[in-house]
Amino acid sequence: MQRAPSKLFEPTQLRAALRDSFVMLSPRRMARNPVMFTCEIGAVLTTIAIALSPGDRLYASVVSVVLWLTVLFASFAEALAEARGRAQTKSLRAARAKTRARRVRDDGAIEEIDGDALRPGDLVRVAAGETIPADGEIVRGVASIDESAITGESAPVVREAGGDRSSVTGGTRVLSDEIDVRVTAEPGGSFLDRMIALVEGAKRQKTPNELALTILLSGLTLAFLLVTVCLEPMARYFDAHLDVPTLVALLVCLIPTTIGALLAAIGIAGMDRALAAKLVAKSGRAVELAGDVDTVLLDKTGTITKGDRxxxxxxxxxxxxxxxxxxxxxxxxxxxxxxxxxxxxxxxxxxxxxxxxxxxxxxxxxxxxxxxxxxxxxxxxxxxxxxxxxxxxxxxxxxxxxxxxxxxxxxxxxxxxxxxxxxxxxxxxxxxxLSDVLKDGIAERFARLRRMGLRIVMVTGDNPITAAFIAKAAGVDDFIAEATPEQKLAYIEREQRDGRLVAMMGDGTNDAPALAQADLGVAMNSGTQAAKEAANMVDLESDPTKLIEVVEIGKQLLMTRGALTTFSIANDVAKYFAIVPALFVAALPELAALDVMALGSPRSAILSALIFNALIIPALVPLALRGVQYRPVGANALLRRNLLVYGLGGVVAPFVGIKLLDVLLTALGA
Amino acid sequence: MTDTLLVFALLALTAALSIPVASLLGRALDTTGDRLDAVLDRVLGPRRFQDLRGYLGALFAFNTILFGVSWFVFAFQGSLPLNPDSIGGMPPDLAFHTASSFTTNTNLQHYSGEVALSCLSQILGVGWLQFTSAASGIACLAALARGLRGERHDGRLTLGDFHRDVARVADDARRRRGRRDPRRQRPADRARPRRGDRRDQAARHQRRRLLRSQLDPRMTRRPGDARVIFAAMTALFLLFSIPATQLELAPNAAVAGLDVAAGPNLEGKELRFGEAVGSFWAVATTSTSNGSVAAMHDSLQLGGMFLSCIYGGVGVGMINMFLYVILAVFLAGTMVGRTPEYLGRKVEAREMTLATLALLLPPLLILGGTAIFAATDLGASTTSNPGPHGFSQILYEMSSAAANNGSGFEGLGDDTVPWNVVTGLWMILGRYLPIVLPLAIAWNLGGKRLVPETSGTLRTNTFVFGAFLVGSVLLLGALLFLPAAVLGPVAEHLRLG
Known part of the structure; x- marks a missing residue:
């Protein structure tokens, strides 16, 4: 597996995404996204209106085309995010390719079967040069194993029966010696399978915050549907007539299509970013949760200090x-x-x-x-x-x-x-x-974490005096000295009673209870199967400082979501100033005064707003995929900055964009 | 100039007064063990600790009684005592409208007080409800505060005791306020700084959150939060009142070229107060769900009660604002990189569902109602003006009912069966759904575990959040109601201007 593609738009991914975005237009798929589904229904309605309307067919056709493009852009954003995820899992899938397994029967005889036929509890023998057929635990022997298919790390690692380094992952290759492995995963339920399914979006479920946002967006869509539907009878009071394409155009401009189109892509991109950092989340929820973490438990040795005294x-x-x-x-x-x-x-x-x-x-x-x-x-x-x-x-x-x-x-x-x-x-x-030597730059990293609002707790086997000294030097908030697994567990429970969300990293089997208890448990890939099972993320690089990145990825995901929602809603102001005067200027000529942008004609005003609404989606795809940059400056400064950029920017940008489009359209003679 | 100063003096004074008044009421509501408590123990039985369902049940039972009694009195006042002028009973639809109007503390009137109500109706149907309906609203706000605080009794969440809350508020009001009689809804009588009461009310609501909590020291005092919400309301209030006052200070376009044209626009104003105070009052009354008038709204061009959260009605104004706070928290919260939380509690899908439903209600009632009435003869034939002005009359009446405001845009022939039934229903829906849904949100939040604040937590007591709150209220209000407003008041202004 490679690091995340450095280029945002790889030609092959673009082609695949383009193809997929047409497939995603199917109503069944679209219905998962109420905002875009509404948009699609609007597109269908205007398409029908072309045939039925006695009036300006060209105008209705243009509206219809722009609406279809809007829906297509939304599908494209999601498809592209998925394509990027697939690119990252390509090598993983190669590793999953069919393997043969040598199963050790109870009587000691060995039979060769299909790797897919293995069940948890089966014992398999793997010799040098063979691929491990399934996730499991070594019960006999020592072997050096090439895990590069999963971790990208080419140096082989040693795994042995017993102890904390006994777990092996299906798809990795034994380089030397022979081991017996007890299978722990169902076929299709292995670590690799889950990882691939999650990243590729096949098993993607909406995370809690995503769900709450979808509800709000659906509510807004419904509210704007009301506004639009009520406008037609109101217009009748003034003897004005509003045609279907215009009404649909107004509706689609008002409903939060920008965030509606990008929401899924943002979520997938968050998973992608985690995977690019060599973190495998067992669910999308785990990534989102990471942004909420209040307390991080870090091991002293290897994380805060250099390995040895x-x-x-x-x-x-x-x-x-x-x-x-x-x-x-x-x-x-x-x-x-x-x-x-x-x-x-x-x-x-x-x-x-x-x-x-x-x-x-x-x-x-x-x-x-x-x-x-x-x-x-x-x-x-x-x-x-x-x-x-x-x-x-x-x-x-x-x-x-x-x-x-x-x-x-x-x-x-x-x-x-x-x-x-x-x-x-x-x-x-x-x-x-002899003393512990702090890792280079660790104090600065902790200062950064603290500005994010995190409490850092150092876990160490040292005596309290030594622990206190190192804690002070590194700048952590608290420490657990002479730590036992039970103490860790108790500490996590105490933090949780105070309402804090706790994240910790661990590798050993005795870490498993604490990993399971922690809200966000990150297991090292080098650790035991028990630890990996208990955690909700696995760090393929087994880097103990990875927790810091986890938190930032989570925060970035949430921020991107919030910023684009605000941007999307703020956009509506300018669209109103473009469309509303245009709607009624025939019946109420005085409304021309509201046309602050001095747009060419009512038609071009409506089309400009609609085209802007469509184009802003692909324009924001890079931001959705990369994420809004997270700065550890505290919540207030962050809010001020994001409000300025995405709130105020969201109000101003469409005024400029719509005016430019209008100039263009007028020049084209619309 | 003096007029403008007067306006600001009024505002400053009421704002200053609101704080001690709020703290008084706040304390009164959570007082236990005093003489009144002993009296209530005897009358109501021992203190109850109601859950969401219990509290709302008590509210509905109580309000149903209010509604039933007043409807009966209005409908049968002809044959009831205390009717010296031999006034006949109201038709059932008008009685329905009037009863729901006073039960919901709307005070929207489709009749003339002097000729349509007997003394008994004035006392039992109107006077009594002035206290009890307002007290219901304040009681619910107290419940909201308790929910947010996560108040518990014997380890179980409780919103308090509805009857006790109502009794305490009514007692407080009795001692402080004196008589309110909507019959004398003439500008001259109404210019007493009644809006002061309203603003006090709003501030009292803030005070609710400052109440002492036995539960969690972190939840004890939130003066910063209260200040920000109060400031946000004031900012919105000024945002609406300053342009309105300025517009009315300008000469009336209709009389341009005449001798009187040089002066400010006095058309429709009560002369003792003039145009500045008159239009200031108009904004105050529309935004505070007050319903009294100091100038004929027929001649003003404004419509700022769609939101009904700027100070707002007795008790419910703050409850409405709470919805916008939840919305603002949700958006701002994700923007700082955490899942949103308010007062230490996570705002999740359930809360958003309830908030979204509550948010859908005003456009549904106001726009839906206006659309039906404007497009058909139900409304179109009852307006006294053609064009945008007539449209404004319909829009205003619908908004006034849905927002439980009660003021009217003069000239609408609103005593018809459809108007009575629809606005009567609208008042009920517009009253109780915006109580039930926010209370359910507060109840849900109160049951969640309290998350400690860190430097990564969104602060809701800052200027930035206040500004975002103001922005969200304005934006959402504008987005939902701008097209309708454009057709009515804005078009008329542009046409005249």
């Missing part, structure tokens, strides 16, 4: 030369391949040259001594470790831990760091300070 300072004991401490610690860290050990070597290496002391026997870290180090050839023992372990070592060697070193170690701990005491035989030389 690193050495950041050395504190020599009183009377110990700094060089001695550095040399000792360099020597003691030789052969220590842990990230901490390497970071000590790197930091010490900056100040000190190659180890002055000749290497001896490496003493690896053991659970019993909780120390690691080196025995030099001359018998000198170099050790580093936690303060209590070091103290015991010193005492056994006949030494003692100096008070100054103890103090220095404590102050490191208070700062949120981990102190390692460096010991040379019976003498404590000083303390190495």
């Amino acid at each position: 690193q050495a950041t300072a050395f504190h020599p004991a009183p009377g110990v030369p700094r060089e001695l401490l550095l040399d000792t610690v360099l020597a003691a860290s030789e052969g220590d391949d842990t990230p901490e050990g390497r970071s000590i070597a790197i930091l010490a290496g900056k100040e000190s040259d190659a180890p002055a002391m000749s290497a001896g026997t490496v003493v690896p870290f053991s659970a019993r001594t909780r120390l690691s180090g080196v025995d030099l050839r001359d018998g000198t023992r170099l050790r580093k470790g936690a303060i209590d372990a070091a103290e015991r070592f010193l005492r056994e060697a006949g030494g003692e831990l100096p008070e100054a070193v103890r103090k220095s170690a404590h102050s490191v701990a208070e700062r949120g760091g981990t102190p390692l005491v460096v010991v040379r035989d019976a003498r404590a030389l000083g303390v190495v300070e």
Whole structure:
């Protein structure tokens, strides 16, 4: 799968969308969208009116053509959004192509069957070079797997039975070794199937907010239908006659066709954007919900801090030369391949040259001594470790831990760091300070989140003191220290009791309850099947900072919807000023004064408004597909900005557009 | 000049007065355990905690009684006591119209008070209803506020006790207001700053939201929200009144070229108040659902009561405004990237269905009614003027009934069976549906979990939201009623101008 097409209009997609937009004209399909359905009925009526009307056939024909174009543009917008989605799922569908599976029968015998015939609970054997036939859980073996079909990541990943990395996805390929997989998905109900169905719109259901908006739009359509229908008898009072094409033109100009036409496309585009960010939403609702999230639970390790603790300072004991401490610690860290050990070597290496002391026997870290180090050839023992372990070592060697070193170690701990005491035989030389290093730019990202109104909660296994220190440095609002899965769950429940919507990311099986409890649970694709089942989104890239993008995509979706609705309704003002005087100017000549745009003729006024109404739909398709840009500036500033652009702009733009069209039409002799 | 100053002084004074008055009424409605409460305990029995259905049921039962009694009195006043002038009973259709007019607090009159009502009718059919119908409206507003606050008793949502609310409002009104007698609907008597009452009313409604809540400290005080809505109403009010006043201050086009042409347009004005106050009053009365007049509306060209939410009628004005607030919240809410919420509660499909239905009602009644009456002899033969002016008469009468306004555009021969029946029905529909639907919305909202405010939440107490609210009211009003208005008042203005 590739990233979202960088170009908005790929020729192949355009062709497909054009073809589909005619198919979508079928009334059954149209009826799902009340606004455009009304428009389509209007188009049918005017088409009939061409034949029946004794008057100006040309005018009726033009109105009818413009109306059909309006409906077609609406279908085109939706079809294009779907085509873009399909382009993104193309490679996915290739992976879904028929596979053969080797099923392990209860008696241990192996039979070859069709991949589609697999049922949850079946056991299949997959060897190197074969494609995994269905979603499942590895029950035996270890294998490296190529998941590029789904994630786009070409580096193979390792999956093994047991633990948190046991789930495999149908359509991915085993590169080495052999595994037994317990199938967990129904045929057609696999992860891939659901993903494809959602993106392609086949199973698209209206999200709650979309539904509420559709109700409002239908209400407005009904209200304007009333306005138009009542106008005809009212006109009779003035002995004015209004013909069907003109009335339909007025109706279609008034009903919110712009948003009606683009609503479906906006929703699909939101899913597309999520998929482009390598996020698979299990429903459209999940994307919409993301915009509402109030609290985000983020894991400390890997999200807020770089994976491991690193050495950041050395504190020599009183009377110990700094060089001695550095040399000792360099020597003691030789052969220590842990990230901490390497970071000590790197930091010490900056100040000190190659180890002055000749290497001896490496003493690896053991659970019993909780120390690691080196025995030099001359018998000198170099050790580093936690303060209590070091103290015991010193005492056994006949030494003692100096008070100054103890103090220095404590102050490191208070700062949120981990102190390692460096010991040379019976003498404590000083303390190495290990601390968490924040990821680059994480504080700025959190500031951005906070401006969006989000509460950020850090989840960590550290003790409360360390956690508090890192929380402060990163700028999070709260933290859960020494976190257990139960604590996470309890925290989520507490936030929800206060009415907050909680989002969290997780991968392990023990995250599953919290993922299910959270309003928005995002599971990492590398995680277990249980976690993926419990979540309502899956992050294919398994990037722990993805939650931030999720929220922005959700907000963008809602904003686009609101902005285009406002724009659509605001457009009506200018259309009124174009059409209403034109309707009655024959019966009430004084109404010409309302024609503020000084339009050429009543006919051209009505046609200009109608054509503008149609053309604005394709003109806004790029905006609907890309989405209104979200800026984390707080709700008030956002509202002010969007009102200015889409509200005021929506009032002004059609005045300009209609006038231009009118000039053009008049020049053409309409 | 002095006239204009007078107008602004009036406005400023009423606005200033509205706040203490509102807080008084607000407190009165949620007071428990005082002497009145003890009296009510004895009369009504123990306090009830009604749910939506219970509260509305009590409202309908009470209003049905009001309607029944007044209809009976109007129809049979000829044979009832207290009839010194031996006035005959009203025809059934006129009695229906009059009864629904006063039950719905519309006060639209298709008869002449002096010659068509007996003393008993004045007392029982009119005077009594002036208090009780208005009190029903205010009670419902109190219920709306309780719904929005999510008030609970024993863990169950409640809107309060309808009868107790009515009694408290009526008691408050009795002590403060004194007599209101629509019979004396002559301009001279009506120029007492009655609109002050109306505006107080509106402000009182705001006050409802400031009421103390035992439930959630976050919901306790919303003065900012109240201020924004009050300011929005005032802005809309000024938007309508300033142009109207300006138009009337200009010389009358009909007398151009005559000696009197130099002065302002005095045609149809009460001379003691002049054109500025007269037209200001006209806007005040049409937008506040007041119904009293200080100038003959026959000579004015305005129609600003389609919306009936600018201050609005007693109690129901704010309820109407609440619908627009919900709409504005829905649009503005999505524009800040969240699913919309109001006062901490999510506005979803259910609420939008109810709000949309309520929104459809005014165009249905006003435009539908006008279309039928204008196109047929039902209405066309009853107008006193041809062309746009006659059309305006029909449009105005329909709007006045549907919006429960009660003022009339003089010259319409409206005491006919179709006019009586249709406007009578319109008043009832225009009264109760805009109470039932918003109350149902508030009830739904009240049952939802409260979402805490963050910097990403749409604030409804800001200037921007107020401006958006004003814009939405204007836009929606304009879109729905502009074509009709263009045919009537606007065309006439242009024709004369």
